[in-house]
Amino acid sequence: MQEKQIIIHATAEVSGDSKIGKGTNIWKGVQVRENAEIGENCNIGKDVYIDKNVKIGTSVKIQNGVSIFEGVQIEDDVFLGPHMTFTNDLFPRSFNRDWKKVETKVCKGASIGANATIICGNVIGEYAMVGAGAVVTTDVPNYALVVGNPSIIIGYVCKCGVKINENKKCEVCGIFFDGEKIC
Numbered sequence: 001m002q003e004k005q006i007i008i009h010a011t012a013e014v015s016g017d018s019k020i021g022k023g024t025n026i027w028k029g030v031q032v033r034e035n036a037e038i039g040e041n042c043n044i045g046k047d048v049y050i051d052k053n054v055k056i057g058t059s060v061k062i063q064n065g066v067s068i069f070e071g072v073q074i075e076d077d078v079f080l081g082p083h084m085t086f087t088n089d090l091f092p093r094s095f096n097r098d099w100k101k102v103e104t105k106v107c108k109g110a111s112i113g114a115n116a117t118i119i120c121g122n123v124i125g126e127y128a129m130v131g132a133g134a135v136v137t138t139d140v141p142n143y144a145l146v147v148g149n150p151s152i153i154i155g156y157v158c159k160c161g162v163k164i165n166e167n168k169k170c171e172v173c174g175i176f177f178d179g180e181k182i183c
Contacts, residue, residue, distance in 0.1 A: 004041070021058060039076065051088075063114070071103040071120060078106050081114040081132065088120045107142070109159065129157045143177065 004023030008014055012030040021040030026032065029047040036050045039058035046064040050056070054068050057076035065083040068074070072086045089099050102120035106112070110124045113132035124130065128140045131147035140146050145155045145163060155163050156177055158170035164177045 015052075045082075057108070071101040073103070073105045075106060075108040075110075077109045079111040080106075081112055081116065083114060084112050084116040084118070084130075086118045086120065090120060110140075111161065127157065127159050129161065 006020050006022060007025045009026060009028045009030070011028050012026045014020065014026060014032040015034040015036070017034040018032045018036040018038070020026070020038050021042065023041040024038055024044070026044045027046050030044050032038065032050045033052035035052050036054045038044070038050070038056045039060065041058055042056060042060045042062070044062050045066070048062050048065070049067045051068060051070040053070050054072055056074040057078065059076055060074055060078045062080045063082040066080050067085045069086050069088040071088040086104055088101050090102055091099070104118055104120050104122055106124045107126040109127040112118065112124065112130040113134065115132055116130045116134045116136065118124065118136045122136055123139045124136065125140050125142035125144060127143050129145045130136055130140060130151065131145070134147050134151040135149040136146065137150040143156045144153045145157050146153055157163055158173055158175055160170065160173050162170050162172045165171055168177045169175070
């Protein structure tokens with residue numbers, strides 16, 4: 001059996017102090033800073049910025065133009081849409097030298113849509129879905145579907161990503177939602 005190769009585009013800047021998992025692809029113009037950890041089988045799209053000390057799980061797909069700053073933790077099977085971004089400072093000022101990094105967590109299987117912004121200090125729950133352009137200012141529960149600025153819950157999604165219907169059932173998988181988890 002052939003071992004999966006790490007692919008790093010010639011224009012990517014990957015710190016020698018970072019850890020990259022087998023089977024991960026890092027594309028054009030990506031910057032991976034020191035002590036960042038990227039799991040196996042990830043796909044890091046064009047012009048992505050991964051700050052120092054960032055932890056990214058396995059099988060994560062990061063689309064073009066995403067910025068992931070120090071203090072962000074990404075678990076397994078997460079999807080980050082094009083040009084979405086994270087913050088890590090609640091009171092940003094160019095002259096503040098004593099700023100406090102605020103952590104953010106994206107749990108297993110969550111998806112964040114294009115151009116969404118995740119304000120630091122929040123948790124995006126397992127298999128939650130953040131709509132394109134949303135601004136997340138509070139925690140997002142497991143399986144919740146949030147949209148808008150500030151984002152609000154408009155429903156729940158199945159593990160497969162389809163919105164749960166009014167009968168609390170996924171029309172694709174046939175799985176029922178009990179209000180807290182898929183069963």
